[in-house]
Amino acid sequence: MNGPHDLGGRDGFGPVRPEMDEPVFHAPWEGRALGLTLCAGALGHWTLDESRHARESLPPAFYLSASYYNIWLTALETLLETHGEVSAAERAQGAAQMPGHRQERKLAAQDVLGVLAQGGPVNRPPVAAARFQVGDQVRMRRGRQPGHTRLPAYAMDRVGEVCGVRGCHVFPDTNAQAAGEGPAWLYAVRFSGEELWGDGAEPGSEVILDAFEPYMTHA
Amino acid sequence: MNGPHDLGGRDGFGPVRPEMDEPVFHAPWEGRALGLTLCAGALGHWTLDESRHARESLPPAFYLSASYYNIWLTALETLLETHGEVSAAERAQGAAQMPGHRQERKLAAQDVLGVLAQGGPVNRPPVAAARFQVGDQVRMRRGRQPGHTRLPAYAMDRVGEVCGVRGCHVFPDTNAQAAGEGPAWLYAVRFSGEELWGDGAEPGSEVILDAFEPYMTHA
Amino acid sequence: MHDHTHDNDLSDVEARVKALETILVDKGLVDPAAIDVIIDTYANKVGPQNGAKVVARAWTNAAFAAALREDATATIAEMGFHGRQAEHMEVVWNGAGVHNLVVCTLCSCYPWAVLGLPPVWYKSPPYRSRAVSEPRAVLAEFGVVLPEETRVRVWDSTAEVRYLVIPERPTGTDGWSEDALAALVTRDSMIGTGLALAAAP
Amino acid sequence: MHDHTHDNDLSDVEARVKALETILVDKGLVDPAAIDVIIDTYANKVGPQNGAKVVARAWTNAAFAAALREDATATIAEMGFHGRQAEHMEVVWNGAGVHNLVVCTLCSCYPWAVLGLPPVWYKSPPYRSRAVSEPRAVLAEFGVVLPEETRVRVWDSTAEVRYLVIPERPTGTDGWSEDALAALVTRDSMIGTGLALAAAP
Numbered sequence: 001m002n003g004p005h006d007l008g009g010r011d012g013f014g015p016v017r018p019e020m021d022e023p024v025f026h027a028p029w030e031g032r033a034l035g036l037t038l039c040a041g042a043l044g045h046w047t048l049d050e051s052r053h054a055r056e057s058l059p060p061a062f063y064l065s066a067s068y069y070n071i072w073l074t075a076l077e078t079l080l081e082t083h084g085e086v087s088a089a090e091r092a093q094g095a096a097q098m099p100g101h102r103q104e105r106k107l108a109a110q111d112v113l114g115v116l117a118q119g120g121p122v123n124r125p126p127v128a129a130a131r132f133q134v135g136d137q138v139r140m141r142r143g144r145q146p147g148h149t150r151l152p153a154y155a156m157d158r159v160g161e162v163c164g165v166r167g168c169h170v171f172p173d174t175n176a177q178a179a180g181e182g183p184a185w186l187y188a189v190r191f192s193g194e195e196l197w198g199d200g201a202e203p204g205s206e207v208i209l210d211a212f213e214p215y216m217t218h219a
Numbered sequence: 220m221n222g223p224h225d226l227g228g229r230d231g232f233g234p235v236r237p238e239m240d241e242p243v244f245h246a247p248w249e250g251r252a253l254g255l256t257l258c259a260g261a262l263g264h265w266t267l268d269e270s271r272h273a274r275e276s277l278p279p280a281f282y283l284s285a286s287y288y289n290i291w292l293t294a295l296e297t298l299l300e301t302h303g304e305v306s307a308a309e310r311a312q313g314a315a316q317m318p319g320h321r322q323e324r325k326l327a328a329q330d331v332l333g334v335l336a337q338g339g340p341v342n343r344p345p346v347a348a349a350r351f352q353v354g355d356q357v358r359m360r361r362g363r364q365p366g367h368t369r370l371p372a373y374a375m376d377r378v379g380e381v382c383g384v385r386g387c388h389v390f391p392d393t394n395a396q397a398a399g400e401g402p403a404w405l406y407a408v409r410f411s412g413e414e415l416w417g418d419g420a421e422p423g424s425e426v427i428l429d430a431f432e433p434y435m436t437h438a
Numbered sequence: 439m440h441d442h443t444h445d446n447d448l449s450d451v452e453a454r455v456k457a458l459e460t461i462l463v464d465k466g467l468v469d470p471a472a473i474d475v476i477i478d479t480y481a482n483k484v485g486p487q488n489g490a491k492v493v494a495r496a497w498t499n500a501a502f503a504a505a506l507r508e509d510a511t512a513t514i515a516e517m518g519f520h521g522r523q524a525e526h527m528e529v530v531w532n533g534a535g536v537h538n539l540v541v542c543t544l545c546s547c548y549p550w551a552v553l554g555l556p557p558v559w560y561k562s563p564p565y566r567s568r569a570v571s572e573p574r575a576v577l578a579e580f581g582v583v584l585p586e587e588t589r590v591r592v593w594d595s596t597a598e599v600r601y602l603v604i605p606e607r608p609t610g611t612d613g614w615s616e617d618a619l620a621a622l623v624t625r626d627s628m629i630g631t632g633l634a635l636a637a638a639p
Numbered sequence: 640m641h642d643h644t645h646d647n648d649l650s651d652v653e654a655r656v657k658a659l660e661t662i663l664v665d666k667g668l669v670d671p672a673a674i675d676v677i678i679d680t681y682a683n684k685v686g687p688q689n690g691a692k693v694v695a696r697a698w699t700n701a702a703f704a705a706a707l708r709e710d711a712t713a714t715i716a717e718m719g720f721h722g723r724q725a726e727h728m729e730v731v732w733n734g735a736g737v738h739n740l741v742v743c744t745l746c747s748c749y750p751w752a753v754l755g756l757p758p759v760w761y762k763s764p765p766y767r768s769r770a771v772s773e774p775r776a777v778l779a780e781f782g783v784v785l786p787e788e789t790r791v792r793v794w795d796s797t798a799e800v801r802y803l804v805i806p807e808r809p810t811g812t813d814g815w816s817e818d819a820l821a822a823l824v825t826r827d828s829m830i831g832t833g834l835a836l837a838a839a840p
Contacts, residue, residue, distance in 0.1 A: 035674030100666030143417015198362015254473030319465030
């Protein structure tokens with residue numbers, strides 16, 4: 001989907017404002033929101049891709065004005081409701097009205113470091129030979145797609161050169177919608193600034209993005 | 220510019236919500252904001268195109284959340300400040316600190332109906348022969364352009380067919396920036412849904428937009 | 439959810455309008471009575487009833503319809519509807535397997551002199567974003583479901599040309615007067631998000 | 640102006656977090672002590688000091704640098720930095736007329752295990768929108784002005800690959816220890832929005 005999250009190349013957001021000596025958390029609730037998101041994710045109701053899709057599906061005016069932890073929190077509320085763990089009524093009351101469904105998946109404090117250290121690799125055994133190789137000229141898919149995708153709008157229909165083959169990875173477009181991991185070859189693809197931004201490009205700039213095979217055709 | 224106003228084809232805004240028996244104004248201030256915008260515009264400090272550019276240059280989160288009359292009001296404050304008629308300090312005080320510069324252009328109540336009835340036609344004598352004619356296949360310009368333009372992002376780099384020649388009109392891209400009216404030929408250009416939205420298009424849909432000659436090349 | 443589709447603080451915006459009017463009047467730049475006339479014009483005088491008269495005449499008068507096709511601006515102006523935001527008019531006809539829909543994706547362009555000021559939904563992101571990319575889905579939200587074979591033609595008014603849709607004339611209205619017909623022509627039917635009302639049986 | 644870059648109502652969001660934690664704990668789905676460990680981990684243990692050690696070793700140890708080019712994930716993991724949001728690492732070198740810059744235009748992907756949690760600006764619309772389209776202008780806002788002939792290579796981390804920039808080693812640091820060198824390696828220099836600090840004269 002071409003939602004509020006797909007920000008590359010959009011105008012009007014003003015200057016970047018780095019903060020000197022920025023703290024990791026700006027308020028205690030940010031840390032709790034992060035922790036809740038990781039702990040709730042460990043229940044296994046949704047994939048990382050589905051949680052990204054929940055965030056990018058928030059109302060654009062909210063997405064573009066809220067802090068990022070507020071975006072996370074709001075998407076978490078949605079996910080927990082969608083998956084039947086916490087209802088809107090429970091949120092409104094601030095109290096549980098029924099026990100959780102996946103209590104057996106609760107992440108215990110003593111397991112946190114192990115889980116974080118392990119992470120969740122998304123490389124998978126290849127299901128077919130890679131269709132592209134380094135040096136290939138490729139054109140990226142274009143057109144409307146209502147669901148989750150990791151092809152940014154600015155790269156749609158643009159031609160780049162494959163400069164890396166990353167292996168076979170879980171395909172977010174299907175994995176976000178419980179349509180399965182559908183592993184796909186992942187490539188690094190290089191685009192010149194001129195190809196992406198035309199005459200308005202900064203001279204001598206280029207963008208490399210990680211693109212899944214289904215996004216690409218031979219140019 | 221590819222700002223928050225360039226909404227065609229963007230996802231995530233939810234359903235259209237028509238209001239039954241909608242009033243012309245939802246509160247008295249809306250009518251005052253409209254009237255102020257027209258009266259201030261009559262002072263001649265800025266063109267219609269510049270006022271559109273002031274609106275689309277507002278912060279995206281504001282543009283996407285505010286009511287349209289609030290957008291107008293906020294852009295009007297900017298325009299009056301930019302052109303030296305009302306300072307931020309005056310707005311904060313709610314009182315004038317110096318007389319207006321263009322009092323002689325004040326729109327009098329008795330002239331309003333005549334001014335509205337006359338409008339501001341933007342057709343101009345042709346400066347050159349039209350480069351395109353009905354039936355021509357044309358590709359729309361692409362790439363980054365920081366200033367005002369009336370080519371929507373969804374049509375950039377897409378191919379359509381000229382289906383009307385509208386005459387020579389003031390060119391918004393230059394007129395918004397006091398770079399002159401630079402009249403340009405204006406065409407109606409038809410695009411198939413498939414050309415604009417790929418496989419995600421609704422079958423049997425098409426979009427016709429009014430496109431200025433500088434946006435177009437022969438396809 | 440936090441879908442701020444309206445101003446967060448109404449009293450703030452009211453105060454800002456009031457302050458700006460006070461300042462501009464004090465500076466000798468704005469005549470408050472001029473604002474009153476503008477409000478009165480669009481609240482009470484100019485509105486979709488203008489466009490409805492154009493449509494009803496187009497339905498009943500072939501010469502008028504031909505003139506509209508030839509020069510919509512001048513032909514509509516002869517009925518007294520002209521000026522701001524109707525300086526360059528085009529008229530588009532529904533029928534023959536085509537349904538027309540008008541939008542301004544980039545702002546809120548609308549034929550003021552013919553239809554009055556646009557409704558809020560016309561100026562809002564949901565309509566402006568989706569009218570071009572999924573017009574049938576938008577029409578369905580207005581209760582308009584077209585035959586599958588009907589072509590949906592969307593006019594994105596990106597320049598100063600303003601569009602008026604002539605909806606299909608309802609059946610069972612043979613011989614009706616222009617006034618009676620005009621009563622069937624809704625605002626939405628002239629934007630393309632509606633159809634003309636059916637003749638009462 | 641109404642540039643709401645922060646939450647409108649902080650007490651609202653605090654109350655929502657608190658309510659959600661209460662509910663999830665009561666339901667037996669979340670261990671509040673687990674949240675404490677997560678917070679402690681990212682507030683106190685994992686941070687840009689990890690990446691700085693990788694950079695310092697890459698500067699001083701050619702075999703390590705070669706291993707990074709061969710398999711960055713495994714090589715960095717051997718230093719103890721691995722897991723969540725660093726499952727697939729790539730390392731990119733500044734120098735030879737190329738400056739690298741990392742962004743995630745679509746969300747906020749960042750190599751947590753190597754750099755900690757991302758700063759607010761990294762997750763915000765100005766950086767995410769402009770890093771790809773006008774990287775030099777963005778760099779200038781960070782005080783980084785590159786020679787005109789330097790190529791700016793922007794990495795948009797659209798998949799699960801995470802990037803670590805190896806900045807150029809400052810001059811005058813021959814023979815420095817890894818620890819001394821690591822102190823010159825800022826977080827921003829490993830994102831590409833900064834350079835390594837100059838050696839104190």
